Amino acid sequence: MQAKQFDMESIKDAALKRQLAYVSFEGMSALSPADYAAFNQAQNSLNRVAADVTICDKDLPPPCALKKIDMESIFRNEKDAARLSHLWIAYLTDLAREKPTYQKLIQLSNKGAQANGFSDAGAMWRSAFDLSGKNTPKVMDLNAQIENIYTKIAPLYKHLHAYMRRQIAGIYGNPTGLSKNGPIPGHLFDFVPGKSFEMFHYVSKNLKYETHLSPLFVSFSHYKSYCHGGDWSAHYEQTKPYDDESSLPEDMLFSFHTQNYTTKQMFVKAYRYFKSIGFPVLPKTFWTNSHFARVWSRDMICNPPAALDMRDGMDF
Numbered sequence: 401m402q403a404k405q406f407d408m409e410s411i412k413d414a415a416l417k418r419q420l421a422y423v424s425f426e427g428m429s430a431l432s433p434a435d436y437a438a439f440n441q442a443q444n445s446l447n448r449v450a451a452d453v454t455i456c457d458k459d460l461p462p463p464c465a466l467k468k469i470d471m472e473s474i475f476r477n478e479k480d481a482a483r484l485s486h487l488w489i490a491y492l493t494d495l496a497r498e499k500p501t502y503q504k505l506i507q508l509s510n511k512g513a514q515a516n517g518f519s520d521a522g523a524m525w526r527s528a529f530d531l532s533g534k535n536t537p538k539v540m541d542l543n544a545q546i547e548n549i550y551t552k553i554a555p556l557y558k559h560l561h562a563y564m565r566r567q568i569a570g571i572y573g574n575p576t577g578l579s580k581n582g583p584i585p586g587h588l589f590d591f592v593p594g595k596s597f598e599m600f601h602y603v604s605k606n607l608k609y610e611t612h613l614s615p616l617f618v619s620f621s622h623y624k625s626y627c628h629g630g631d632w633s634a635h636y637e638q639t640k641p642y643d644d645e646s647s648l649p650e651d652m653l654f655s656f657h658t659q660n661y662t663t664k665q666m667f668v669k670a671y672r673y674f675k676s677i678g679f680p681v682l683p684k685t686f687w688t689n690s691h692f693a694r695v696w697s698r699d700m701i702c703n704p705p706a707a708l709d710m711r712d713g714m715d716f
Contacts, residue, residue: 430515442505458486481575488587567639664692
């Protein structure tokens, strides 16, 4: 990369130094070819395992047929807390078998971060927020900022948590594990973490396969405990304190149905709007290589946890 030819230590302009550090950042491609291949293999393996794990339903013998995509629907509609608990634990226990692969991914991530001048992968991922680099100190203390935000919203969050805890007791009929003042069991919210690596980190920290793994990143939902924060939206209709008065969502949906809108038409409509306000034209490959709707005849990972290469110069 041309930016790497400059002697960063000799540059006195802080803004210029930061810009050069940003464009010379290599990410995991800084690893050796063998390590980079191993990193991609571990990443792909974890993604596939998270999608392909099969478990048995409660009180049903093998063969097991339920996959992650099936359970996402079950968790949004099932009101039997015991069944949800069984599925949640069974799925995460199966994922825990991939702990060695996840540990390998952590090791290679940290190694790649060190090749970029960071202490570990956590520091590298946080650099997008604290603007730190190989030769530039961080502009802000991200942990302190998050702690400050958490402290400010904690009183409101505790009230919301208490309200949801009371409502959930009614939805599931005072399920086992739900106490008056304690945490809400994870299986009573949405399904397990949406990103595969969040799931693997959770099982590595919380099941019997306990180990010390440096967290890859810190975000608000992970700050107090490195597990999924829970999605409360599945219980919105049963827990909303007031009835919605606006009919706009229903009117929009009716209009879409009346005009026979397809998913792709929605993308085209949005694209034309963004183009009209100055956004660049999308390449043809975006339209030919993108899936705008799920293909039900085969397994698909609709929200792949692995980040795409945004520097390939083709699809962006």
